[in-house]
Amino acid sequence: xxxxxxxxxxxxxxxxxxxxxxxxxxxxxxxxxxxxxxxxxxxxxxxxxxxxxxxxxxxxxxxxxxxxxxxxxxxxxxxxxxxxxxxxxxxxxxxxxxxxxxxxxxxxxxxxxxxxxxxxxxxxxxxxxxxxxxxxxxxxxxxxxxxxxxxxxxxxxxxxxxxxxxxxxxxxxxxxxxxxxxxxxxxxxxxxxxxxxxxxxxxxxxxxxxxxxxxxxxxxxxxxxxxxxxxxx
Numbered sequence: 001x002x003x004x005x006x007x008x009x010x011x012x013x014x015x016x017x018x019x020x021x022x023x024x025x026x027x028x029x030x031x032x033x034x035x036x037x038x039x040x041x042x043x044x045x046x047x048x049x050x051x052x053x054x055x056x057x058x059x060x061x062x063x064x065x066x067x068x069x070x071x072x073x074x075x076x077x078x079x080x081x082x083x084x085x086x087x088x089x090x091x092x093x094x095x096x097x098x099x100x101x102x103x104x105x106x107x108x109x110x111x112x113x114x115x116x117x118x119x120x121x122x123x124x125x126x127x128x129x130x131x132x133x134x135x136x137x138x139x140x141x142x143x144x145x146x147x148x149x150x151x152x153x154x155x156x157x158x159x160x161x162x163x164x165x166x167x168x169x170x171x172x173x174x175x176x177x178x179x180x181x182x183x184x185x186x187x188x189x190x191x192x193x194x195x196x197x198x199x200x201x202x203x204x205x206x207x208x209x210x211x212x213x214x215x216x217x218x219x220x221x222x223x224x225x226x227x228x229x230x231x232x233x
Contacts, residue, residue: 059161063127063134066158069120069141071104072205073150079115082106086118089145089153093122098130098137152205 029036071089073082086104093102099122106118122141124134132140138155145153174191178184188206195204 059159059163061135061157062159062161064158064160065124065126065134067122067124067134067138067141068156068158069122069138069145070154070156071118071120071145072152072154073116075116077116077150079106082115082118085148085151086120088148089118089120089151092144092148093120093141096137096141098125098132099123100125154205 069089071086073085077085083106086106090102090104093099101123102120104118104120106115122137124130124137130137134157138157142153142155145151176184176188176191178187192204192206195201
């Protein structure tokens with residue numbers, strides 16, 4: 001007894017099935033032209049309305065459960081004082097019920113290579129254990145830390161997909177490049193001054209860190225030589 005193989009639908013059979021389905025829907029649409037036109041216009045209107053009211057972003061903010069903060073103090077602050085300030089910041093963050101852990105470090109990274117800048121990494125509890133998103137908590141923590149005298153805080157929820165050319169304090173950055181460093185710094189200060197006057201921006205800062213106190217020592221080498229001192233250029 002010979003076994004007969006099962007028949008499988010051919011490509012032409014599948015094509016005929018699609019054509020018959022298209023014919024049925026086409027006849028249905030042509031039989032109800034007015035209703036079809038109304039549905040089409042309503043769909044276009046709803047699409048345009050949703051495009052206007054829905055939030056739009058190139059890369060929507062993601063809740064990864066991890067937030068990084070840049071904690072910045074005055075440029076003339078000592079390392080001991082910076083350590084005290086960042087410890088107070090950690091204690092403030094750990095007081096929130098949505099926070100699982102927090103770690104702070106000063107003067108040890110690409111964003112914070114100087115003693116008056118520290119990074120604060122906050123680990124949040126799982127989504128089901130908290131009622132607020134990472135973005136909401138980032139803004140709440142930023143406001144809480146800003147109440148500490150002498151600190152300026154920049155919050156940035158960690159994203160899986162990031163597009164950046166260099167480390168920055170916050171989520172948005174503007175890079176000025178040029179062959180003359182003095183001109184770049186000059187236009188950088190002008191840009192920061194304009195942004196700080198705009199109420200839509202807050203915590204505007206520069207990675208140049210050229211706004212601190214400075215002392216220029218000009219040695220009178222003739223007088224120094226008269227007192228027996230040897231000054232070499």
